Amino acid sequence: MVSPPVWRGSTHLYDDVAHLREGLKSNDDGHFFYGRRGSPTQWSLAEALTEMESGAAGTMLYPSGVAAISCSLLAVLQPGDEVLLTDSSYDPSRSFADAFLKRMGITARYYDPLIGSDIAALFGPKTKAVLMESPGSLTFEVQDVPAICQAARAADITTLLDNTWATSRFFPALQHGVDIVMTAATKYIVGHSDVMMGAVTTHSHYWTRLRRTAQQLGQVVSPDDAYLAARGLRTLEVRLRQHEASALKIAGWLKQRAEVGMVLHPALPDCPGHELWKRDFKGSTGLFSFQLRDGDDRSRACFIDALELFGIGYSWGGFESLALPVDPQKYRTATEWTASGALVRLNIGLEDPDDLIADLAKAFEHYHSAQP
Numbered sequence: 001m002v003s004p005p006v007w008r009g010s011t012h013l014y015d016d017v018a019h020l021r022e023g024l025k026s027n028d029d030g031h032f033f034y035g036r037r038g039s040p041t042q043w044s045l046a047e048a049l050t051e052m053e054s055g056a057a058g059t060m061l062y063p064s065g066v067a068a069i070s071c072s073l074l075a076v077l078q079p080g081d082e083v084l085l086t087d088s089s090y091d092p093s094r095s096f097a098d099a100f101l102k103r104m105g106i107t108a109r110y111y112d113p114l115i116g117s118d119i120a121a122l123f124g125p126k127t128k129a130v131l132m133e134s135p136g137s138l139t140f141e142v143q144d145v146p147a148i149c150q151a152a153r154a155a156d157i158t159t160l161l162d163n164t165w166a167t168s169r170f171f172p173a174l175q176h177g178v179d180i181v182m183t184a185a186t187k188y189i190v191g192h193s194d195v196m197m198g199a200v201t202t203h204s205h206y207w208t209r210l211r212r213t214a215q216q217l218g219q220v221v222s223p224d225d226a227y228l229a230a231r232g233l234r235t236l237e238v239r240l241r242q243h244e245a246s247a248l249k250i251a252g253w254l255k256q257r258a259e260v261g262m263v264l265h266p267a268l269p270d271c272p273g274h275e276l277w278k279r280d281f282k283g284s285t286g287l288f289s290f291q292l293r294d295g296d297d298r299s300r301a302c303f304i305d306a307l308e309l310f311g312i313g314y315s316w317g318g319f320e321s322l323a324l325p326v327d328p329q330k331y332r333t334a335t336e337w338t339a340s341g342a343l344v345r346l347n348i349g350l351e352d353p354d355d356l357i358a359d360l361a362k363a364f365e366h367y368h369s370a371q372p
Contacts, residue, residue, distance in 0.1 A: 006227045007039035027211070029058070037215070041223035045230045049189075049199050052167075053181060055174045057207040060200050060214045061221045065184025066092045068198025069162065070100070072180050073129065075206070075213035076158045079105035081128040086143060087334040088113040088136025090162060094331060097131075110334040114272060116144035120151040127155070132178075133162040134171075135273065137316075138328045138345065139337065140264040140288060142273025145280065149177030158206070164188070164317070168201070169240060170283040180206055187317025188285065191232035191239055195225045239319075239350065243286030246353040250346070253357050254290050259364055261293035261341045286348035287316045289326060291341040292367070299367055300325050300342035306366035309351060309359040316347035321356055323347075 012032040014020040023033050029043040038046075038061075046059040053059075062068040073096070077083060085097055087110045097108035111122055113136055130152050134143035149159045161173050164184040173181040183189065185197040202210050221229075251265045262270070265288035266277040277284070292300055304312060310323040324345045329337040348356065 004040055004044045004227070004230065006223045007041045008223050009039065010036075027215075036218065036220045038220070039223055041230075042221060042226040045226045045233070046199075048230065048233055049168075049183075049185075050201060052169065053174050053201045054172055055203055056181075056201045057204040058202070058211065060210055060219070061185075061226065062198035062200065062214065062219050063221055063225075064196045065162075065164065065182070065186055065198040066096070067219060068182045068184070068200045069093050069131075069160075070096050071214050071217055071219055072160055072182055072200050072210065073097070073101065073131070074217070075210045076129050076160070076180070077101065077104075077106050078128075080126060082107040082109060082124060082126040083129045083131060084108075084119070084122060084127060085110050085131045086113040086133050086136065087111060087332055088139055088141050088328075089131065089133050089331075090137055091331055093131065093133070093162065112335050113141040113143050115148075117147040117151050119148050120155065123151075123155050123157065127157055129158045129160060131160050131162070135165055135266045135277070137165060137287065138289065138326050138331070138343075140266055140271060140273075142266050142271075142276045142281075144273075144276050145171075145173070145178060146176045149179075153177065165285055165287060166281060166283075167236070167240070167285075169236060170285065171281050174201070174203060176280060179203070180210065184317075185229055186315060188236060188240060188243075189232055190229050191235065191318060192228070193315065193318030193320060195228045195232075197221055197225055197229050240283065240285060242350055243317075243348060244284050246350075246356070247286040247288060247346075247348040248284065249353045250348055250356055250360070251288055251290075254360070257364065259293055259295075259367060261291040262339070264289040264291075264343075285317075287345070288348075289343050289345045291339055291343050293341050294371070295342040295367065297325070297342060299371055300344060302369070303363045303367040304344065306363040307359055308362075309356055310346070316345075318347070319350045321347055321349040321351055 049059040160180040161178045267284040
């Protein structure tokens, strides 16, 4: 059979009491127990994601990327601890740290995403974890992940990375020293904008703790969603390469436009952390931002509203192109976003890039009409 079937069911029946009790002895994928622990549909997806990350012991699946991030932090932190978060963190990660973890007595501090090995100077006796996101999903700073991981490991501090932008295909995080790798599978893994899912992969030192925490919090994904994610995974390579090629073509075109002040794409030489991207990454994907040189919020809205092939919406990584106004200054604590001009984030989908460029060119005409 080419595709694993969808195994739906909450209850697994046993032949007898002895068989029931035997089932309690294992908490590994592949052993039926109860629907919340999965079935062959979920297990096959988790196994495939684990195999993609060299050195991994296992992968847990979650109903969203935010659930994956939250549960990972809960697995390694306890009251009285401190976690350091990159200042370019995904907004829900910041919200979880600043609100939920705070109520638990866990302190969150933010650091410059370009700090590198100097992060060691921020470590204190209560620092137990470092959360990275490379590149950041608004301003796209690439972090020196190996250097941060080396400093953290020397201090016995756990490292976690949101690797959604690159996936393990373009950035094998465990090989670069990361302890726990989180991915919003909603994006490139699923690829079709029809499933919410998160995935967390780790090595043997953290695997049992991560798995038990997820189970204690009742985290589970439906077999139908797992089936659709596995479908997306089969075309991940070809989709990523098309996202990459189209995004680079469009980013290069934008750099030539007089209306554009800067293009924040890690594969471009003037993007913060480009040399780190060049050293550590195997490719780039379809998400990046650009600055309207003289634009304000009104003219930016006019530009985005004029787009016909780009949808206006959150998320990214799907087959459809998206445009979103972003204001990174709202989400900074340790650093200040001082760039002038309004920022637009683009998700470059699988449409013909020439058609997308024509759509952007037309939108610039509307942008000019909105200028004072």
